[in-house]
Amino acid sequence: MDKNYKYVEKILVAVDCIIFGYGNGVLKLLAFKRAITPFKGEWSLIGSFITSNESAEEAGKRVLYEITGLNHIYMEELKTYTKVDRDPGARCISIGQFALVGLEDKKDMMVMNGVEWHSIANLPDLVLDHHQMVTDALLRLRNKAQFYPIGLELLPKQFTIPQLQTLYEEIFQKKFDVRNFRKKLLSLNILIQLEEKDKTTSKKGAFLYEFDYLKYKKLKDKGFKFSLFKI
Amino acid sequence: MDKNYKYVEKILVAVDCIIFGYGNGVLKLLAFKRAITPFKGEWSLIGSFITSNESAEEAGKRVLYEITGLNHIYMEELKTYTKVDRDPGARCISIGQFALVGLEDKKDMMVMNGVEWHSIANLPDLVLDHHQMVTDALLRLRNKAQFYPIGLELLPKQFTIPQLQTLYEEIFQKKFDVRNFRKKLLSLNILIQLEEKDKTTSKKGAFLYEFDYLKYKKLKDKGFKFSLFKI
């Protein structure tokens, strides 16, 4: 209450990025193996301390860029972790930043030494409360994907309907009926069908679509919800 | 990334509480008029700097207690505000804590000098980015009330169905059909009807109910969602 700034103790503030990627039909997490103490040799989320001239999201995007060379990545705040003893090294709070990366069209991505994509189904142990962060982030992904077209951040700009369905099945660990999925999806009227087909997964080929972000935004402002099914 | 703790700058970390109360059919916000600089005479959310031996939620609950004498109040993290220039006095990030208080059964609440409940419909200007925090919190309240029985935090332990409906109508700024509201609500099977009636608002009286938290928790674990209607 008393904002007598001078006599207040300052605290270390970090960001840690929970970065999900999707490629080859598998949902993955980006982590790196620490080369220096503390926690040398252990897996950790990618993070950084926040400097005086950047916001948490800026710091998150900065480290993500430093590590992968990627820019313009979907990122939102997840939660702030403030338990007094969460880091034995020092009192340090961490702002979790939740990020999504489509891996199919980012083949040129940098992969630095010690940085690796891990299948969600088979994660290594992570330092500190990073595992909790991943659990929280997965929940966020599932909750948000129900009502927002956030899943599309994990796909290339042009994608097929079977591809999208497979992604949803991976996210929710649940199978959907192909006919109902397609019917519901197209009834939302926010996909643009392209001329071309993607023939990489079948001989017949599947039509490519693009998401109509402008139309979606307009609809959203009118109260429309992007909802594919009841979970 | 480099957790070379010693050479990293520390930052002021505050909590600001967005405290909603509900009484006399009106949704209200708790704020206080600053008696000291900076921002003397201006309205502000209730907040504090975080000390080295408390988490953000503990700090939030601490100030809430200091200001109102209230304990065991619903509180969750809203969002962390980290813009570099959000506080002209110093680089300072603030963790927004979202809280709900039912006012009907807290008549004994302390009301300190300068602290006031303001109708949401008629808020004063607030310092810094506090107005943004309130906007975000209202959105959170609406989003969360759709799928979680969070609205009950704003009512006394024993409440009537018309009372609950009025609350929802206040939160969503929307009228609901009495028959459909009651039907849907009771179909969830998580309210316990009591013997007594509340006769304060009508001659006939309305039956009192209690929420069955245990039953709700069990159902929730099985995937049940507390959802009253499509918004």
Place this chain on the structure above:
DNA sequence: TCAAAAGTGTTCTTAGTACACCCATGT
């Protein structure tokens, strides 16, 4: 010609919405 994935329609079931009157009681 056949294997493999893409694409398509109908019926049934469930949940949501719209709507109007009687009930209990204190004054």
Place this chain on the structure above:
DNA sequence: ACATGGGTGTACTAAGAACACTTTTGA
């Protein structure tokens, strides 16, 4: 006896769920 808020049931409509076969084409 009447005014006031509490309580109830039914018919219609829309959305979700279940379900199996045809199409295309490269090898």
